[in-house]
Amino acid sequence: MSQPKPAPIPKEKPKARDVRILVVGGTSEEVQFIQEWSEFPDSPSLTFSHVFSVGEALEQIKTDVLDLILFSSSFLAGRNFDLFFKLRAHSLSCPLVVFGKIVDETIVLKAMRGGAQDWIDIASVPAAEVELRLKRAVERQKVSAKELQSLAGELEEARIQLRSLENRDSLTGLLNRQGLQQILSGKIQLLGTQPMNLAVLLIDLDDFRRVNETWGHVSGDVVLKEVTAKLRAVLRGRGFLGRIGGNQFMVLVTGMEAENSRRLAEAVRLAISSSSISLSSGSAVTITASIGGILVSQTSPSIDELLTKTHAALIQSKNDGKNRVCFDRLEHDGGGEERYSLAHILQAMKTGERFRSVKQPIVNLRDLSEVGYEFLSRSSIEVFELPDDFFRVCQEDNMLTLVDHQCFKICIAAGRSLPQNLSRHLNLFPSTLLDIPIRHLLDVIPNGKSKSVYCIEISEQQIIGDPSYLSNAVNELKQAGIRVAIDDVGFGRSCVENLILLEPDIVKIDKRWIHGISRDSVRKRSLKRLLNMSEALGAEVIAEGIELEEDLEVLKELGVPYGQGFLLGTPS
Structure with a gap:
């Protein structure tokens, strides 16, 4: 015959700041231990509810806010942990403490590895210690939750950084082709819904191979970083700047009239050539740039297409003697080149x-x-x-x-x-x-x-x-x-x-x-x-x-x- 269930521990109405405990299962001896201990004079801040099955416990977890679960070791008889793991899977945010006599150390070890915060041995733990042990379990869970939250935040930050790095050039920190493509795709979509000017500048550093051959690739990297700083300073947020490889940069310019896009290109060219760049060797190198520019339409949705179209203008600026700006014919610009030329x-x-x-x-x-x-x-x-x-x-x-x-x-x-x-x-x-x-x-x-x-x-x-x-x-x-x-x-x-x-x-x-x-x-x-x-x-x-x-x-x-x-x- 099955042993009759012990009388449940009386459920009390929680008071402010009480530790709310759900007791799951328990033999007569285990329930008596809890009743005696809960009536201990130093345990007034604990409130209990008591269920006898894991199914009942799962229902109560859905509706009640709990601080701790006391899980009877009787469920682990025969080393059957199925109910233990089922309950643990649905109560990860709530600390779980096993109570009962310790008859097998391997069962205790498995329970602790499975997520139990503690095991209270009713045969050896004095009643005066129980509340302290339970409150420690609650505090440890809070600390663990904070650590997990902090770790989750760090992981999310790392994920965002990794996603950002996918779109960034590792040397200069500028947008790479992929990053520029994302910006371009968004701007191309806007072109179809609202009037907006979008121009592209392709910047090629003149005779850059000479820098690498004369002073080495490390010095070449220094020059690229210094040019990046000059470009950022002159653009002042008036375009999206990226490095598309080697000694070439690209700027996507939005919201500027064709005239001003040409002027910005001239300002960029002058910023690059205006002062020499000091190298660690004590040498100084003066860099110039040739720039090709075009206006963008919805028919140019990719960076590679823009490179092809701006390349012709870039070649023209190289053929004109380098350190030049050459714009493809500017559509919608009734005044012609005269209005935006450097001479003007x-x-x-x-x-x-x-x-x-x-x-x-x-x-x-x-x-x-x-x-x-x-x-x-x-x-x-x-x-x-x-x-x-x-x-x-x-x-x-x-x-x-x-x-x-x-x-x-x-x-x-x-x-x-x-x-x-x-x-x-x-x-x-x-x-x-x-x-x-x-x-x-x-x-x-x-x-x-x-x-x-x-x-x-x-x-x-x-x-x-x-x-x-x-x-x-x-x-x-x-x-x-x-x-x-x-x-x-x-x-x-x-x-x-x-x-x-x-x-x-x-x-x-x-x-x-x-x-x-x-x-x-x-x-x-x-x-x-x-x-x-x-x-x-x-x-x-x-x-x-x-x-x-x-x-x-x-x-x-x-x-x-x-x-x-x-x-x-x-x-x-």
Whole structure:
């Protein structure tokens, strides 16, 4: 005859913060043990419900929120684990503890390996320990759940990164063919539903094989990375940039008129060729690029087709002498090539009518009061709005001094309305200081104004070789009462000679040194040394590119007196 079921453990209504326990099965002896232990004075925060079959347990798991399952070892008689594993499979989020007498250590080991958090031996575990053991099982499950959740998050992040890497070039981090194809497919779909301009630029670095053959493939990789940085800087998010292999890059340009797509191509070409790239060997290499461009229609849905179509334009730019832009016939462009040609852009710049001035505040970092403004040039010619872009065009066509002088006069005029106590910082190229007599530059400064409120900024990156060729011009400015600043200090070239020979009144720290300095102990130490050098030279220091509160706090701690950046005020 089967043994009668013991009376179930009375079900209590859960109280706040109780540990809710489901007891599954149990012999009379096991149930009596639980009843005696649950009435122990130190166990008031446990509530029980009791079922006698795994089927009942599975139903209750569906409806009740449980903290722990107490599973009778009687189900494991004869080493039959079927019911144990069935219950465990449906209650993975809830800790399971086996209770009963231990008669076979191998059964205990199998249960623990199968997912049990603990085994409470009713023959040896004191009643005072039971609650502690159960609560530990609950806490261990919580920790395990958190670890699993964290691991799942890490796995998902790794999956996303792997998916991203599938679309990225391993050397430059740019989109690869597959990544560009995904972007193109989306844009082609939009072409069929809404009016949108889509152009493609195919960029081929001229004579790149010479770099690999002369300096080696490692240096070739350095050049590709530097070109990538130049492309990102000039595009400023105005297209999707990718590397399609070797020394070729592609840009998908959306939302631009045909005229401006051509202008952007010229800006890209000039950005690549504008400055040499320094190699670890001490050598410097100048890279140029030929660019072919086309407008895209719905009939060009793949990257390979675009490569075929842009290749003809690219070959034409190579045949024209390299370092050229050649666009396939621009459809829907009634004005023809005349409107967007580089010659048209240069002609617009010669008059000076397309330039204006904006100003950005320079502040005292101690109290954040404004002490002056830097006046910056802007162009109304689309794509060539910023100085880096339009000055490159001027430099290539020997118009740099002309346009730089025009911008200087516009900035001087814009500073007339400032209060007399605020300084006015103006930028000039070293070549302009040499080409135009200083007395003529000073003629545009308003009469009656103290010249000491004016400061001429010379960018360190524009000083080529021995800076002594600028000494006479700098001294003449100082004698006239004009202050001189060396801008972009720390750009990456040796600045010591420039500072010692030119003895500037002000040293302006390049924004690439400043951005993120709060997280870079090496840059902090370098800035300390530069501050000591500036103090020895009697020069004031202005930190540029302050965009983060934490960087501002570090600069204050280091004793940097002045600063400017988007955090303190945007150009307007």
